[in-house]
Amino acid sequence: MAATIASSGAAADGARGGVLASPRARFALYLLLGFSAGLPYYIFSTVLSARLTKHGVDLVLIGFFGWVQLLPTFKFAWAPLLDRFAVPGFARFFGKRLGWIILSQIGIVLSMVAMAFTSADTDLPVVALFAVLLAFWTTTLEVSADAWRIELAPTAEMQGPLTAANLWGYRSAMVAAGSGALIVADRSGWTGAYLAIAAGAFVPLPILMSLRRSAEGSGERLVSLATGLLASAVVLAGSLVLVAVAGWLVLSAAAGIGISAKTDATTAVLVLCMLPFVIMALALPRIVNLPATARLRTSTMIGPYVDIFWRFGYRVLPLLGFVTFYRMGDVLTLAMSKPLEIAAHYDLTTMGVADGFVALPSSMAGVAIGALLAVRMKLIRALALGAIGSAIGNWIFVWLWFAPPSPHVIYISTALDQFAHGMEGAIFVVYLSLLVNPKYPGAQYAFLSGFAFLLPRLLAGAGGVMVKHIGFDGFFWLSGALSLAAVVFLPFIANAKPRSDD
Template identity: 55%
Template sequence: MTGADRPQAIAAPPGRLALFALLGVCAGLPFYLFSTVLSLRLAQNGVPIAVIGFFAWVSLLPTFKFLWAPIVDRFGVPGFARFYGRRRSWILAGQLGIAASITGLALTHPDRSLTATAFWALALAFWTTMLEIAVDGWRIELAPDAATQGPIVAANIWGYRGAMVAVGSGVLLVAERAGWAAGYLIPAAVALAAFVPIAATRRDAAGEGGRVPALAKGLAASAALFAGLALVIAIAGSALLALAAAIGIGANSNVTPWLLGLALVPFLAMALAIPAIRRRSPEAIAASGAPMRPYLDLFWRYGFAAITLLAFVSLYRMGDVLALTLAKPFVAALGYSLGAIGLADGIVALAASMAGVAAGGLLAARWPAGSTLALGALLAAIGNFAFVWLGARPLSAPALWLATGADQFGNGFAGAAFVVYLSLLVNPVHAAAQYAFLSGFAFLLPRLLAGGAGSFAAAHGYSAFFLMAGTLSLAALLFLPPVLRARPREGVA
């Protein structure tokens, strides 16, 4: 696809930035609830740190979103899609699934059945991912260049990170006073309430029928989808537990060699497949089956440079993902109360995160990509190292605020710069599928290794763990020169 063939950027009309900020809220609200807040809850309920690390694998599910992203590109949720179109139909269904899953997590406290807790965490991760796929595809279609991506990305991530941090903080403050169940039920109610303004948006340009019949049929279809998902999770979960038991993996196992071996598999597979893909003609790629076409197009355009690109995106957010897994259990282990952690997250983290996102989105639209990405990696590493500094100090609210602020500012800046960069790598014809693949792969290796974070911290200590996380953030800089030289070849649509 040539530059001339790309869709022209659409100037954001009044309300578009607000809409994407709301969609960011919808996607960001549940994230901490199946990751960092859940890890703190598990620690409070006496779950061993190594097992808490295993729960980080719940976040692996979004990394495989490219497997079902083509469904979002081609199909809609029955009922909803007829009136709202494909993208919003999945956004609406995702919002309902998010509300139901958070409610399920509320009811599993005090985590006496870790299987039940894991089930609802996986369901929440799945529906959050479906919503993100739909939002990302819609965003890239509306704004395919850097100048228009910057403001929309900033608005979307503002909403995302604002909700993520505010909910994470609010749950802790409520949990300290009214218990974990109440802490989870409140964001479940917020998620359900967010369904209303999205359902009130206007009919799609190609839509037909009435709003009320569309909502009724969409609610029924969403319930059926949730039941089907529950069955898939139950079957897959049982199979994985049986496999782990068969090969001797348990709470006290050293899983790092297994994880590093698994991390190499996709790179080896790509190295074997790329020569055959590159030899195919543009017409053959365009005529390939719909589920595979977006991914064949990506590797056809970038060739072996795709391996370098994917290695870079795997490392870029590595430190943030690893730190996120154990940050709250670490701070709690230092002696800080749920209230102190919640206040730091609610005031300092929110302000620092918003400032980081704003700076990252602004500079991504104005600076060369290499400069913005390099600064983001440096700031992310500083945020990781801040936890090492915090652990060496006596309990102090200002110290907790400073470490939290450094972490959240760096995370927000790097996140905004990274989203803009990934968005410009995709072919807009396959926007949702290719962005899902790139953003999912970006977190595959970090989330895979995060499952062993608890075992590493138990063996070497928290300080060594956060030093490692920061160093890995800086390691991404080694890939910047070849990444910035990578150019796609033209020809496939």
């Protein structure tokens, strides 16, 4: 794969106006970038929930750990910085987008190793610290890769293949991490499982680092690389300190107001997380009348997000409602599928086989069909099919819960779930990519995709509480119905088109 990309000049930096030399090279690059982003995701979500369940952690606390997945929802908070700034040294050596990707990959590997050596789960705040860091660096990689993809592929026809490649790599890595970690954990323990996945996460790093060499002399190249490594060390250390301090402040504040492991904090978290979006919606009447020179539209940090509301006007409200519900089923399945399977008396090896040999081909088939539908069919119809498929993918777990434990039951459930959510995800990525203003690719895609997962991940964090009240069957009936509810918004967004700049 590295030869395919490098020989085609794939290291050209899309942010500087360069393009990848061939469609095949772009496809190979995004297969690799999807793998790099997908491998850690299961580790701080589904695999972590299985690990905590096996160690007897209360189901409510496991649900709270699901809120680690909220971090990617707020990637818009730092995405404009990735659009505007570059990693010192790495920018000259690799280019801006690839420089951030390299730094993120280093952060991913180090965070996984740290999670491996805290896998006894005896100190849950420390476990949460490294899970948050892993989520942060995974998200930073995604922001840079998404921005680069939108710059390279501005049309639906170009987005389809890159989206398929990215999701094939992403879901393949998720499946490999999920099944691999569970199978290794069953034989060698959780530390060995996390170290094995960390080794897998390291593999893309030298391949990505081989993509670009600057045109400078060898001495200048070494200076650029050394500067980049030093800057990376500073940023990685700073992020560790920042997250640790922020976590301590949050836990201290929670304890101070009486919030404990038995407290249902869902409502408070929902209000806090929704606040920035509510403020933006309330400001909509003013935003739609702003001139091009208005400070709100030219600001580095909030200008890209104001631009979304300005371009779509009042249609932005049903549009945001639609994206909120569309991925509901996918996220909620990730949060509670493994606790359900363990509660249904499936062993880790059977679960790992289902997540590997069954889920991988099913997911890849779903992604391929979804990308094809997004290109060949009217996009609004493709979105409707994706929502229906997602609902069915969730409801299949109700059958798994009531059926006697059997390999064929979990294999069929996993296959349908992965196919449906792979198809839905591919259609959705193409749709969101076409909503983005090319002037702000990283920031706007981060905002829209982050908002799409806000409510689902909040509900995922409360998944343990919900299961205690309505059972696993009620949880999956509800999650499927919420995903299907996205169809209600389709008539209101079918003709939503952005207006051009002043």
